[in-house]
Amino acid sequence: MITGITGQDGRYLAELLNSKGYEVFGLVKGQNNPRVELIGQELPFVELVSGDLQDLPSLVAALEQTQPHEVYNLAAISFVALSFKQAELTANVTGLGVLRMLEAIRMAGGSQNNPIRFYQASSSEMFGKVRETPQRETTPFYPRSPYGVAKVFGHDITVNYRDSYGLYACSGILFNHESPRRGLEFVTRKITNAVARIKLGLQDTLVLGDLEPRRDWGFAGDYVQAMWQMLQRDEPEDFVIATGKTHRVRDFVAAAFTHAGIEDWERHVTQDPRFFRPAEVDLLVGDATKAHEKLGWKPEVDFDQLVAMMVDNDIEVESRKAGLA
Template sequence: MRTALITGITGQDGLYLTEFLLAKGYAVHGLVSPRGEATGELDGLVEESHLHRGDLTDLASLMRTLRRCEPDEVYNLGALSSVSYSFDNAHETSSVTGMGALNLLEAVRLHTESDPGRIRVYQASSSEMFGKAQAAVQDERTLLWPRSPYGVAKVFAHYMTINYRESYGMHASTGILFNHESPRRGPEFVTRKISQGVARIHAGLQDHLTLGNIDVERDWGFAGDYVEAMWLMLQQDLPDDYVVATGRSHSIRDFLDLAFGHVGIEDWTPYVRQDKRFMRPAEVDRVVGDASKAERVLGWRPTVDFSQLVAMMVEHDLSIV
């Protein structure tokens, strides 16, 4: 039986990855912050004995966790992933998202010094690294130009992973994941804010949504598809870097069209307000990824398209309200 350690196991991607690995017959361990992460959705997935108290900012706790679970694979999904939060808390975001990745890499390096490739490492990189995109479609060779403290921290973690791979012979891969959503997405993210808002408006529980810039375009996929790409990267003989994306961009207006349309509201403009408080100081106007390398090398392709994703999220929130 293979063993995996997941940081950020209680987040959207961590939950989907846990389900995926358990179905593959893995023993799954998770790193849970001593600050107290909610583990409710993990009930029935991972036994309490497989959760370890630790923190990406604490190298000693990472070393201790590696000794306890002796993983074959480590998936670093842990981060402070809210872009808006990163503008107000740049230092904390840099510490957890950037330096946290370095701490994990160093812990694995020290733990496997005599056999550097024994533990395979996945680092969750992000399309936010492209920021002010320098190409119409972004791939693994596109220049990185982050436009938020979160994006900058992810660039640091990304290049540090490559550096450890090249310097120490570690089997460390990065997945440059474009926006990926699901019913498990946190309510602080715009997609879930919309799906929840539409469900509540439909049920008569609220009368409007307040959003920021609704003209930005993103490459949106389904998180359940994207965790398979993470796993496939660690099954390769050689580590590498891969863009994971659908190859199509849509605006928030498009998301609103589909979400409101799903409940029979064709004109959503009376229900949506814009507020500068929800706009970024430095905006990322449009990103769209080229995942042809992932398709060619990993055999990976997304299975859920944009309209299916929006319908899935709205249906979930309708069932809640």
């Protein structure tokens, strides 16, 4: 069972599990979720189940209905900028939602009798104002947003339930991972979509916030492989998943324009203070040595390939929408 089935990670993970012969259930909130139709078209093998991370009885009912061997909790209020504006909602879903799912698993017998294995989507945003570089599993957390704070709670409560109740529960501390399926509200997809539209003559300017923060960017399709691998081990452990390489937002912008064949990208880009965070995370870069050694996991798609993949997809999408394809 996958929560967050409509997000990029949920969709890539569902495809991976289906390829391995899993019966895949996706948890969706509400009767009129606008993305349900997309899942039906794109992932017809997924059986959708009603549930809400803000409602414990619905999670218990979903587990009783599906009887899963593995639960992947990928759902969250995951847009960092929004978390500053809706901090309480972020805490309730991204933080307490993890507690409710763990409690539901415990109530459903997630230990000896019905050993449900639980994966929690932790985040590099937990490191925030970093204490050491690169960041690894033992690096102290210093979150710089309500989202990061909520993720720290979700991470720590997962460790607590593992220690307290013997649940098979682990967290993947995933650094930034992107794909053509990334939402348009995220800066990477905002960039590649705008570059595509500028290339096609549909717009002229890309408006961004701070161009200097550095991130460790990988491909979501690679990262869901690591999620699955974590749940196949005899004992649950937490893992940093990252490429170990860092680039500025500015570098992502330059690579996207270059791939689209547009020179002098600076004349198309403006900065707006409204898009600056109240507290910025300046540098994130992960050390995935433990994942390399214990999982045998390594990323296959590099930074330039990722940017090219996203730009090409957005050129195709925008060409089709504009009747140019």
